[in-house]
Amino acid sequence: MTGRELDAAGIHDPALRAAYSHCRGLNARHGRTYFLATRLLPVDRRPAVHALYGFARWADDIVDDLENGAAPAERARALLALEAQLEAGPRPGEAPEPVIRALAHTADRYGIDRRHFTDFLASMRSDLTVGGYASYEELGRYMHGSAAVIGLQMLPVLGTVGPQEEAAPHAAALGVAFQLTNFLRDVGEDLDRGRLYLPTDLLAAHGVQRELFEWSRRTGARDPRITAVLRAAAAHNRAVYRQALPGLAMLSPVSRPCIRTAFVLYSGILDAIEADGYAVLHRRAVVSRGRRAAVALDGLARAVASRTSRRRPGAARAKEDDGRLRPDGTGSSVREEAA
Structure with missing residues (x-):
């Protein structure tokens, strides 16, 4: 199946095929929901998505390399080396990280702004020294690089039915919505790494300090104030999904099932x-x-x-329209279909 995807994308160079296959493996192992949704894209677009995921995963693994005992300074150097390879691009006779080889090819093919990658790496570096955020505004600046740019990277690959700049704010919001969901799901694991992505002012509004979260994680005990914080964070997350929702209809019709599926599964x-x-x-x-x-x-x-409708216009319109997500981002499309 990997060969079929690469053939459809016109990727024939052996080294490049190996690089894309490496990225696909990272996606399949670590991004189950994301990988599942990617299977719904046309085969020729999947390798590019795997390359984007592979790069993000590689950088994230460098940041979280605690199992090997890597010190923050060592991880920072690894990120800088990754960025240097990204800026230089693959050179004849050199063997850069496979994720860089695949990413550079994808960026050139789809005209993806390289600033999205440098902004992403800047946020990754901040994870080595920053363990918390005072407000959603401050967290938002971090998430521009760690999440919003992921949506912006994806947009040229997915395609749009109108100008990309009109869909861009919604694509960025969807990247942020997905990451906020990850923050909630992984709050315990992030605490183990010395990070808490729930803003301090949100905790304070419910009479909570970070130490209470750490106590709960350590002892297994529950506290209703923590539940109140998490419930409020989930409500904020749902509001961001609603901001992202109009962007689904702006995508190329062949890409909508993929992103719609990711939307439903993540929410x-x-x-x-x-x-x-x-x-x-x-x-x-x-x-x-x-x-x-x-x-x-x-x-x-x-x-x-x-895909059928591309050959017979209008043939699938009833099915597509009947299943649209409701304007509030809830209802059958999120709660019932995810059930």
Whole structure:
């Protein structure tokens, strides 16, 4: 299947094929929800998405390289080396990281602004020294590089039905929405790494200090004030999903099933967190395999219909329109389909 994707994308150079295959492997191992949604894209667009994911995952793994005992200074040097390779690009006779080789090819092919990658690496470097944020405004500056630019990188690959600049704010918002969901799901694991992505002023509004989160993580005990903070954070996250929602209709029809599926599955994680009583400090909330399969099958039907409609205009319009997400980002498309 990997060869089919690469052939469809016109990628024939052996070294380049190996680089893209490496990125695909990273996506399959570490980004299950993301990988599942990517399977709904036309085959020729999938390698580019794998390259973008592979680069982000590689940098993120450098930041979180605690198992090997790497000191922050050592991880910072590794990030700088990665950035230097990105700026230089693949050179004849050299063997850069596979993720850089694939990323450079993808960026050139789709005209992706290189600033999105440098902004991403800047946020990754901040994770080595910054363990918390005072407000959502301050957190937002970090998330521009760590999440919003991911949506902006993806946009040229996905394609739009109108000017990209009109879809860009919604694509950026969706990247932020996905990351806020990750922050909630992984709050316990992030605390273990010395980070808390819930703003200090949000905690203070509910009479909570960071030490209470650390105590709860350490002891397994619960506190209603922590639940109140997490519930408020989830409500904020849902509001960002609503900001992103209009962008789905701005995407190329063949890309909508992929992003729609990711939207439903990721927002479904919030439903899982709520159903589990906001116990994210003690266990990870997940969308069940059955729910994931149901959403994926629906996405597959929409993907087939969208490709059929390219050959027979209007043939699949009823199916596509009947399944649109509601304007508030909730309702059947999020709560029922994720169920």
